[in-house]
Amino acid sequence: MASQPEVRVRRARREDAEAIIALEQLFPGDRMSDRAIRRLLGVPSAAAWVALRQRWTCGALVMTTRRGSTIARIYSLVVHPEARGHGLGIRLVHAAQTEARKRGCRTMSLEVRADNQAARALYERLGYHLHACLPDYYEDGETGLRLRRTF
Template identity: 55%
Template sequence: MSAAASQVRVRAARAGDAAGILALERSFPGDRMSVRSVRHFLRVPTASVRVAVAGGNIAGAVILLLRRNSRWARIYSVAVDPDYRGQGIGRRLIVAAEADARQRGCCGVALEVREDNVAARTLYDGLGYRIDAVLPDYYEDGAPGIRLRKPFSALV
């Protein structure tokens, strides 16, 4: 871990973090969350939102959703500020989300990722996520997605 990354702290998000989380969303070409969605996720018990903070700024965020009738948690969003990419922040956020899912009794985590997002797919693969389904025309621009899953029971 770089010296800069070691100065990054991952913590539970607060209501005041909404603007920083939304700023991260602007780095995506599409499929961005709205202000309303972010505020909703920050206040509902069926979501766990974590942020990575560096020098008082939001450097990254992860949103984990928990469904009432499912033991699988879902990573809804992972975003890292372009200035902080490549420093292990995404990995730290995902590991924190997995810990939240385990603590809440989930049996694993699922997520969707763009098929052409090689960096994210490499990260998820290194963390033990495996392809569960191919999702044609999944994103708003028509790009295909891939559903990945990581069962916790396989980590013994």
């Protein structure tokens, strides 16, 4: 069995925008717009990370915070299907949680599709719990689930 090339996780930079945009296209709907991605990569209230296998960006996470709030939000997490199953989602979430704590946040919040069993299982393994059910949350009418984890 051939070993996989090492994957490293680092803070995203403005020049990572195109790769993050390409990853966002993997979502069936409710994607971040190109404009939103470019904006979030340049504002202090957001932070993003990319997972790189050699020069291929195979995962990304965008987190937002608000001044005066102790709740950070995972705005988007995506791992390319060919890179799944190697713990990249966990590594990206851990990077975001570490930064959220540095910013004084005590809780991480996110929304996930009720029908996204893989993502829900990932977040459950990481200690996230149901905070609210959001009927008709997604553009196709799918229910959203707001999950939270306190540090």
